[in-house]
Amino acid sequence: MSAAPRTARGVETRARLLAAAERVFADHGYHEASVSRITDRAGVGQGTFYLYFDSKFGIFNELVEDLNHRVRQAMSEGARGATSRLEAERAGFAAFFRFTAEHPALYRVVREAESVSPEALRLHYTRIVEGYIDGLREAAADGEIWDIDPTVAAWALMGVGEMIGMRWVLWGDPDAAPGGDADPTASGTGRVPDHVLDEMMRFIGGALGRPDLAQGPRPAAEEKEES
Structure with a gap:
């Protein structure tokens, strides 16, 4: 450094x-x-x-660290004030998606680190997961979620957020029509639509042991698209 x-x-x-x-x-x-x-x-x-x-390698490593610090800060600030683990998850993911829209380089830089600087890549993801693990462990202790392995759950949640962000924020021509949610060739939207975030949280709620959130009525926007 x-x-x-x-x-x-x-x-x-x-x-x-x-x-x-x-x-x-x-x-x-x-x-x-x-x-x-x-x-x-x-x-x-x-x-x-x-x-x-x-060197170029030196600034690349520091850029990975800088992006990591800023995205974690954005997620922490976004989740501040949440009164439950699920609220914190939703607010944190929403902040992550906003950051990704403003800094699309995050995806390319981090993915290139896999071959350019594997240690930086591992540190990037590990730092994000560390905060998740602590929060999930506390939520389980308080009875908010199932007594699940917080490390496994944290890595799984991070994967969900990264893939949702890639599909809806980054993919495709930003000037093209978004297309259907199930269309693998559809353009990204520049932001994660509310109904997508709702469905994502229904999925996460069920996975974390909150079936009351997972079994609620589907968002009207989603029902309309399927009709």
């Missing part, structure tokens, strides 16, 4: 470089990205880059 900047200007410059790297890695991928592309986008010289990062 690079040394932290000592001045406000240094903090701002480093943030600009990370923001530029986010776009460059998203647009070109790791192997086609370059330090010169990053500095050109940030509007700084290459010499300035090396004051903050030692």
